[in-house]
Amino acid sequence: MGNYDVQKEVTDKYSLRGRVFNRIREDILSGKFKRGEELKETAIASELGVSRTPVREALRQLELEGLVNIIPNKGAYVMGITSKDVKDIYQIRSLLEGLCARWAASLVTDEQLDELEEIIYLSEFHAEKEHFDQVLELDNKFHELMYNISGSQILEHVLSDFHHYVQRVRKITMATKSRALKSNEEHKQIVEALKLKDADKAEALANQHMMNTIKNLSNYAIDDILGQGSESGN
């Protein structure tokens, strides 16, 4: 019974296919594979020391995620995401993070509130010390936990995807002490609203949290982060 009701974050990490999938995905999101680049099955397979089969399966999955474009009988090409995509994602997230916070307000348990506060507390510590990797990691945790608390697998799934998609951008924007602290402060306010079970306020704050992020984004040349502008010869 019910062994099918656990939505897995991403593919199984222990099979070859799972490892190949995660590896290629990371390489796209981190920018190692450039937009438009062709991904040859044999090349990737030999590089990772596996056969073409797991590579093919991984590429097919990435196609569905929109990170890869497969032209039949021709090849697989990196799609990556554009700066427009990033902006759109933050707009969409603004609405959905709001909905998430709204739902979470009526479902959150005391234990979960504790967990959220612990994350915030730790994040503050690391932000002060400028341990930006940990800050990013804790930001992930905060949002993933919020998604989980919302009680909606669908919402969790879509928000989790979007959150992951913009990781490269977040990696940059979270790497300044001021923004890290500000972001953390915003998280804290959201949790306060959850404590009061104030759904309207929680929604508005989560909403605003994303809008602030968008505002902050305008300080950066997103195209450069994504490696769009200049082109290497090909």
Added chain:
Amino acid sequence: MGNYDVQKEVTDKYSLRGRVFNRIREDILSGKFKRGEELKETAIASELGVSRTPVREALRQLELEGLVNIIPNKGAYVMGITSKDVKDIYQIRSLLEGLCARWAASLVTDEQLDELEEIIYLSEFHAEKEHFDQVLELDNKFHELMYNISGSQILEHVLSDFHHYVQRVRKITMATKSRALKSNEEHKQIVEALKLKDADKAEALANQHMMNTIKNLSNYAIDDILGQGSESGN
């Protein structure tokens, strides 16, 4: 260049894998494969007259879509969607269809307005005649076109997925003349707002369109539509 910037709706329809993928997906969404059912590679392969390879690739893709749960070394199980998922999707769509209409308001061209009006006009005709298959088809077209007009690949992608996910439910709810006409009327109002380039109004109306659908949903036993409770032999 730029041959990689066309986001494909779903996998290529002409390869074996594409056909297998679409077939299994339809069978899950239409309810032929029941929730929790095990999908054996060899059985599906021989049924469709292909080898295991395309079946495996299709199952891996469906896993990523959340329609199938794969337990490594064990098997693939149908996840389907629950009635809670359906409700969540409509809530999410309410927000995102609103955003979509807002963006569309500033981008829509005269040709696109014509297209939208043609769809509505045809839909009215078929609704009057109670040709519900055509009504559903035109509803698909209307929304897909709206998604496209929004100018956001990301938004188009996610809304298109959600829209497709609830097709089985829509198939039922759109099959009454009154709701079909009402829905069409709502579409008409949205288009009027687009004509006036009134983004606020378009958003509010699209928003409301989904909320009305949710209200309408409560007249149905969604669990039955999804085949959760009782079993129909077929």
Added chain:
DNA sequence: CTTGGTATCATTGTATACAATGATACCAAG
């Protein structure tokens, strides 16, 4: 009859073979 262990079988995971397709290099004709 119940429990626990082993052999057997079904099924998935991965690698590889072969077919089909598309890209490229080369050559001949003008």
Added chain:
DNA sequence: CTTGGTATCATTGTATACAATGATACCAAG
């Protein structure tokens, strides 16, 4: 030099072979 065609090669698409894993049936011990 340019154009068009063909042979060759690289790459993907699909099927299949074999290994690894998990499920099941059966049997022996108590």
